[in-house]
Amino acid sequence: MEQNRGNWYLLTGLILGLALGMIYTWVISPVREVDTHPNLLRDDYKDIYRSLISRAYQANNNLPRAEARLELIGDNDPALALAAQAQRFLAENGDNEMAKVLANLSAALQISSGPAATPIPPTVSAISEDETSNGSNSGSNSENDGQDSATSTREPTSEALSSPTPSPTSSPPFILQDSSPICDPTLGETLIQIIATDGSGEGVPGITLEISLGTNPSEVFYTGLKPELGLGYADYLAEPGLTYQLEVPDSGLVITDIEVPTCQTESGDSYWGSWEIYITHPN
Amino acid sequence: MSRWTIFILILLLGLGLGLVYGWVVNPVSYQDTTLESLRVDYKTDYTLMVAEVYHQEGDLDWALNRLTLLEDKSPLVSVENALKFASQAEYTLPDMFLLRDLHNAIKELE
Numbered sequence: 001m002e003q004n005r006g007n008w009y010l011l012t013g014l015i016l017g018l019a020l021g022m023i024y025t026w027v028i029s030p031v032r033e034v035d036t037h038p039n040l041l042r043d044d045y046k047d048i049y050r051s052l053i054s055r056a057y058q059a060n061n062n063l064p065r066a067e068a069r070l071e072l073i074g075d076n077d078p079a080l081a082l083a084a085q086a087q088r089f090l091a092e093n094g095d096n097e098m099a100k101v102l103a104n105l106s107a108a109l110q111i112s113s114g115p116a117a118t119p120i121p122p123t124v125s126a127i128s129e130d131e132t133s134n135g136s137n138s139g140s141n142s143e144n145d146g147q148d149s150a151t152s153t154r155e156p157t158s159e160a161l162s163s164p165t166p167s168p169t170s171s172p173p174f175i176l177q178d179s180s181p182i183c184d185p186t187l188g189e190t191l192i193q194i195i196a197t198d199g200s201g202e203g204v205p206g207i208t209l210e211i212s213l214g215t216n217p218s219e220v221f222y223t224g225l226k227p228e229l230g231l232g233y234a235d236y237l238a239e240p241g242l243t244y245q246l247e248v249p250d251s252g253l254v255i256t257d258i259e260v261p262t263c264q265t266e267s268g269d270s271y272w273g274s275w276e277i278y279i280t281h282p283n
Numbered sequence: 284m285s286r287w288t289i290f291i292l293i294l295l296l297g298l299g300l301g302l303v304y305g306w307v308v309n310p311v312s313y314q315d316t317t318l319e320s321l322r323v324d325y326k327t328d329y330t331l332m333v334a335e336v337y338h339q340e341g342d343l344d345w346a347l348n349r350l351t352l353l354e355d356k357s358p359l360v361s362v363e364n365a366l367k368f369a370s371q372a373e374y375t376l377p378d379m380f381l382l383r384d385l386h387n388a389i390k391e392l393e
Binding site for chain 2: 009010012013014015016017018019020021022023024025026030031033034035036037038040041042043045048049052053055056058059060069072
């Protein structure tokens with residue numbers, strides 16, 4: 001009987017000891033992490049780090065230093081990460097000031113990195129039989145068969161930016177170039193799209209935009225937060241049937257009667273379109 | 284030796300191996316660290332950023348709030364540590380001045 005038990009107890013002791021040792025080192029007293037790198041920071045601390053880098057950039061205007069600091073965080077695309085954080089801040093806590101600081105650094109990075117996709121002003125031909133009646137019709141559904149028909153030949157174009165002249169922290173006076181409904185079934189969303197360009201047609205990032213609806217307080221957003229769509233691009237998800245007003249506060253420019261149009265496909269199906277606004281400053 | 288003695292010895296051997304494995308060979312790997320655990324050069328740069336913003340905006344409350352996240356004994360200690368490292372690492376004079384200004388402002392407050 002004694003011999004049958006063999007030496008299994010030795011293996012049992014070893015395994016038990018190993019298990020106890022690993023529980024102690026992994027759970028009870030794990031290695032205390034010191035001397036870590038910023039790319040290991042928890043996401044919320046990375047946000048704090050990015051915010052601080054952006055504020056420091058605002059203070060010293062030293063872009064190479066800001067770039068070097070952002071590199072430490074390890075984002076694949078620091079400009080996109082900053083823009084995404086700015087959008088998150090706007091959406092979550094409405095920290096407009098911080099969002100703008102983040103957007104400014106994002107824009108500065110995009111400008112310094114050279115070519116960017118910039119939607120070029122309109123080859124849009126938004127043809128509407130009765131554009132002003134869109135609002136009254138837009139409350140209806142797709143059964144409202146084609147009182148409005150608008151077509152778009154909008155062609156976003158990639159164009160190399162030759163000289164990064166626009167300053168993200170200053171807002172030149174903008175004038176309205178075009179404000180019209182567009183029908184583009186590929187958009188998939190009812191958007192109010194804003195494209196801000198300078199006199200040479202280059203996108204201008206960091207422009208403050210305020211959109212309001214009736215007596216509702218304004219919502220603030222900025223150009224350049226979606227760098228993949230152009231430095232001067234911004235959009236707002238609009239609701240059909242409502243009439244919006246867009247303001248460019250630094251320029252005193254107010255654009256009214258912005259509404260989601262009803263559009264028709266070639267096969268006669270109705271869908272909600274979008275609204276496109278081009279602003280520019282002629283200098 | 285009795286079987287129990289051998290069992291205890293083997294158990295201790297296993298425990299020792301377990302400790303070596305858990306602390307040395309395959310320690311817990313952290314991905315979500317805090318600002319407190321940053322290496323001293325990164326902490327110094329963090330403090331320098333706070334000093335740069337403070338120099339421009341003069342908001343000491345905000346600066347103290349940011350420095351508190353480093354979880355040193357006090358914000359003053361954070362700046363002192365940063366000054367010490369910046370001196371050793373031969374930071375430029377303008378950066379040293381920024382840190383010194385922040386240090387003086389916090390010291391005055393205390």
